[in-house]
Amino acid sequence: MRQPLLTHWRDRNAQRRVWHIALPLILSNISVPLVGLVDTAVIGHLDAAYHLGAVAVGSTLFTFVLWATGFLRMGTTGFAAQACGSGDGNALRRILLQAIWLAVLISLLAWLFQTPLLNLGLHYLQSSESLLEQARAYFQIRLFSLPAALANFVLIGWFIGAQNSRVPFAMLLTVNLTNMLLDLLLVVGLKMGVEGAAWASVCGDLLGLLLGLALLRPTLRQYPGVFDWARALRLKGAAPLLRVNRDILIRTLALQLVFYLLVVQGAQLGDDVVAANAVLLNFLLITSHALDGLAHALEALGGHALGKRDKRTLVRVLVITTVWSLLLSLVFVVAFAFGGGLLIRLLTDLPDVRAQAQQYLIWVAVMPLLTVWSYLLDGLFIGASRALAMRNTMLLALACYLPLAWALQGQGNHFVWFGFLTFMALRSLFLGGWFVWLWRTDRWMPAS
Template sequence: MTRGNPLPIILKFTLPLLIGNIFQQFYNMVDTIIVGRFVGPDALAAVGSTGTIMFLVIGFSQGMSTGFTVLTSQRFGAGDENGTKRSVANGILLSLFVIVFMTFISLAFMRTLLKIMNTPQNIMEDAYTYISIICIGIFTNVFYNLFSSYLRSVGNSRIPLIFLVLSACLNIVLDLVFVINFKMGVAGAAWATNVSQGVSALLCIIYITKKVPVLTPEKHHWKLHGYDTKIQLSVGVPMALQFGITASGTMIMQSAVNLFGSVAVASNTAANKFQSMVIQGMMAMGQTMATYSGQNYGKGDIGRIKQGVRLALTTEVIYAVVCSVIVVLGLPFALRLFFSGNVDLADILPWAKTYSYLCASFYIPLGTIFIFRNTMQGCGYGLLPMLGGVVELVARLVTATLAIRFVSFPLACACDPAAWLSAALFTGISYVYVIKKVEKKLIS
């Protein structure tokens, strides 16, 4: 990614990530669709009510492990093969510590967390069952994201996509078997997710071992190196905290939504899943810019980084407008996927419209966050992107508090737009500061 016209390179790298992200969304989306249609609206609400907790637990673990791969991208861009292998081994060892810690903490405090979030009593047990099983499988999610990020760090976004598509298809099959044939309910959906992600992680490991020698550590690399650990933690910890802080804000929002009952929760869940699918291109572009900026930072080409950011922003704005149109026009059709024919959509649609239409108005600032945040992280600056997460948290906290105080569902739905607008302003200013600092560092 250090040579040639940046735009075609960025788009070519982003497309497989976009498709991969969409298929990764299938993991939880298929769970909600099959559970909603074959178990019932309450079961769908139970799965949906845990979405923000899953984002916290999985996102924190994923952010940490993905942050470990930034050093790999920089060393690969600099042509340091031995350093690349060493960073891979070091990242794997650090990820093992993350997995053990996150699995223990999440299982120990899950029921308490669900109660704090005002989870409706009629869906409490199903919610606890689903999220607990997902937490048992944290290791599958972390290892898939770690090894797929390693492949992307050397410019290969196609192979992780292929493996993800295969495992997403497997997830659909297992969901149908466990939920419909074995009558396992929400537990079946959770186990289907864990098994499928485990398969995708295993396929990545086999491919790297057989086909990508630069990412295959040798025997002497398998120990914790002080310098590598320091660098990887300096990027990984802020990325993890950024996920954690953002997730904490969405949990506060979910707590406000939960006050309006299981119908509101189910409606919001379906609308949110549809939205998450549509905006995956924004996230994919952000992931691309992390690799793009990391490799060009390693090469010392600040001008190319700035050029790539400008092109990515233009692309992101166009994509955001298209997303808004899709969400507004497609929402009534999307909702039919989540509910069986005996559910009256007239009860569901007003709740879903309130959330979706508010969010669709703020997709442009949301898109810029991914560009600025990931570019800064790719250059090795993790603190300011993390503080952007703090800004999101404060915005959601204030808005959710007002929603709870005035018992207002529109205010509860406005938590996301408020967070996006605030964080967009903060990360945009932060990017200007960081890019000047990087330019001064590379020139000197």
């Protein structure tokens, strides 16, 4: 068994294909948490902890809406990769139009129901009135960029599926550099506070969308076909995409519920604790976005192999991405263990928040070794458009986590993080078990 795995690892052509997609995405993905770091550093140096807590709460609520629609990226990637693998240019265009139309409809619904959504999100937070007021302002401003943010999801997923990682690299870099520069201008220069951080994000999303649309044509030329606008707007023939998106939506809502509970449980322990947890979540963002670069490569190449019914290529890509992901996760463990304290000091100069974050640093230092599996497995299942399995395993992990979270209420922030890491381990365990069963019973790769 060892020799075949080693043979797959030594395949230089496969290594080049993986890194051709993964490296630009890792570099661009790292810019996403860098925005969070800049947000946290800029807001964290204001005069009170509630400013940082407000950005944490407001951005969590917006991220809940945004990542609840993460199916727009994930579902698009799998179908686009399979369309490219089979050389179907018409299907590639139809998937793009249908996903963007869904993004527009979702944005309209979010705007329509923004008030009850916001009231529900803030209802369970036992925080200061100043924090809640600032969080409300942040969320309402960020909603202006929701259509652009969702369309960016679609374009990034579509380009990854087409094995073009350079455009997502350029888009994400544009979004995040704009965000960081405007953070400094609006928050530090113009003293706009939390609202300045929100407007910086809005401008970044809009510029990223314009760039992505401008760079569509070269990829479309590689796969000749025609745009059937009428069929796409009626969503005719979109049942597979809608079905996958439905299951990914349920899966993502369950995941976002866990993140929301992390914020709520921290908020119940005080403004300093919720601010410290906001600082520590940046460690998770750095890890997840870097490792997602390799997971995206697995999505694109795995989906392409599935479209060609090429089992050997799928195994080769899976071996290469798994080994590199494990090595990268170990780098993060070492970096956080020895450099985590310095990063905390860079992010905030509030003594109480620093002390709280340092106290719970151990949890995010070991987190990469637990979370790496879920990122890889998500990439594998997204490339195969197997959203039902992702949904069911996520719900099973949530069902196990909720009683644990309830039992640990009031036990302190260490137990909040313990519960969160337990959930992340469970979702990896359940999804990995499902894949092993499908593979051993020859249900993963359809026959030629």
